[in-house]
Amino acid sequence: MNEALATVHDGFAVALLIALPLVAAAVAGVLATAVLTRALGLTDPTLGLLLRAVAVFAAIAAFGAGWATQLTEHTAAAWQQLGALGRGP
Numbered sequence: 001m002n003e004a005l006a007t008v009h010d011g012f013a014v015a016l017l018i019a020l021p022l023v024a025a026a027v028a029g030v031l032a033t034a035v036l037t038r039a040l041g042l043t044d045p046t047l048g049l050l051l052r053a054v055a056v057f058a059a060i061a062a063f064g065a066g067w068a069t070q071l072t073e074h075t076a077a078a079w080q081q082l083g084a085l086g087r088g089p
Helices: 002-040 045-085
Strands: none
Touching: 002 045
16 A cells, blocks of 8 residues: 555655646746836736746746656556555555
């Protein structure tokens, strides 16, 4: 059972490592929006949506290949351990 918990733990760690840069990119987009709208005196919410979307897509473009590799490696390891989960000690 410890192997199953370790696999789940590793899965959550991989998911967290993937989610953190996306959240950071969205926060950076919000901060850039706040600075630009304050400096230019704009009130249109479209600018904020556009900057957040561009920041998140840029993060996906920059880190997407690494994330795909991490997910593939974790999935392959999890599938290899799947047969051993049903067996007793």
